[in-house]
Amino acid sequence: MYKIIKNLCICMLCLLLTVLIGCVTTDKADRAGKHNGKAPLWVNEPSSVYPDAAYLSGVGYGPSRADAEAAAVAVLTKAVSQKVEAQSSSVQEMDAASMQSVRRGFSSVIRTSSTVDEITGLAIKEIWADKDGYFYALALINREDVGAHYEQRIRAYEDGINGFILFAADNPASFEAVSALKKAASSAAENEKNLSLLSVIHPGKYKKLSLTYKNTQTVEALLYREIEKIGIIVEVENDRGKRLETAFLKALKEAGFKASTPFSASDTDTIFYVLKASIAFEPFKGKSAADNIYVRYSVNADLIDKRTGKIVLPWSIAGREAHVTQSEAENRALRTIENEIKQKFLAHF
Numbered sequence: 001m002y003k004i005i006k007n008l009c010i011c012m013l014c015l016l017l018t019v020l021i022g023c024v025t026t027d028k029a030d031r032a033g034k035h036n037g038k039a040p041l042w043v044n045e046p047s048s049v050y051p052d053a054a055y056l057s058g059v060g061y062g063p064s065r066a067d068a069e070a071a072a073v074a075v076l077t078k079a080v081s082q083k084v085e086a087q088s089s090s091v092q093e094m095d096a097a098s099m100q101s102v103r104r105g106f107s108s109v110i111r112t113s114s115t116v117d118e119i120t121g122l123a124i125k126e127i128w129a130d131k132d133g134y135f136y137a138l139a140l141i142n143r144e145d146v147g148a149h150y151e152q153r154i155r156a157y158e159d160g161i162n163g164f165i166l167f168a169a170d171n172p173a174s175f176e177a178v179s180a181l182k183k184a185a186s187s188a189a190e191n192e193k194n195l196s197l198l199s200v201i202h203p204g205k206y207k208k209l210s211l212t213y214k215n216t217q218t219v220e221a222l223l224y225r226e227i228e229k230i231g232i233i234v235e236v237e238n239d240r241g242k243r244l245e246t247a248f249l250k251a252l253k254e255a256g257f258k259a260s261t262p263f264s265a266s267d268t269d270t271i272f273y274v275l276k277a278s279i280a281f282e283p284f285k286g287k288s289a290a291d292n293i294y295v296r297y298s299v300n301a302d303l304i305d306k307r308t309g310k311i312v313l314p315w316s317i318a319g320r321e322a323h324v325t326q327s328e329a330e331n332r333a334l335r336t337i338e339n340e341i342k343q344k345f346l347a348h349f
Helices: 002-032 067-090 143-170 175-201 203-208 217-230 240-254 325-346
Strands: 055-064 124-129 135-142 231-237 258-260 273-285 293-305 311-323
Touching: 055 067, 067 124, 067 135, 067 175, 124 217, 135 143, 143 175, 143 203, 143 217, 175 240, 217 273, 240 258, 240 273, 240 325, 273 311, 273 325, 293 325
Parallel strands: 231 258, 231 273
Antiparallel strands: 055 135, 124 135, 273 293, 293 311
């Protein structure tokens, strides 16, 4: 009887150990993402499990789970990016008639990038490891859920852009309006990527969108036209031969502003800005009699809003030039100043 009980206990203990070992092994396998048998269907045919009509998918693999997940994300992101690039290149240009009044001398405010760095809502849905220890991961985008997110984001951008445009309309022919429209154009450029993503993720939602501001090119056109509305009077003190006045006028006109010199009382009502500048020379001799004559020069220019008296933008430069005569040293200084106005004044603007 004792032997029977002893053998029964041993059998029960062995059975219990077998169950425990099996549980631990199964738990480890589950946590590692391992499954016995052949690869799941999604490894080779993800669309058969997650239909293209409802999902975008990408499969990646690697020696570790982290590697596999990173590879899957990269595969899916690259696939979407390629489709976005194709979509971006097919965006319609504004028609020729609307472009005629847009200044061609400007560089575009934005350049929409077709590269997708991150897609909100992209997630790792499946993990599997084969018998050799290689891991496979499935990255997935739910078209409906992620499409709804990007649709909402696009609408939020639209609200902000429309706000900038309305502000510009309420403050015409002003640098405040230009600043607002620059922000609007920048936001419209960012929204182009959201739109391109939505066109790939959920074409149905994309086709139903109709934005109030239309597109980035339309906002840029508003910006350029606003710049062309701004009038600036140029006044320069101590300007020999009006050389600085000419240089300032040329730079401002090339930028699209209506620049002029004071010419009538009507300026007060139609032109709100004045650029007041002055130039000063200070000659000095070198240490020895054989040295050239030097001239220190300084230019100060303030762009002033006549309505408020506020300085909108200050600008100044200083330096020195030398020659055997003072007059030629001053001429050299003037040439330098003209070049500085051409190269740096508008950049400071």
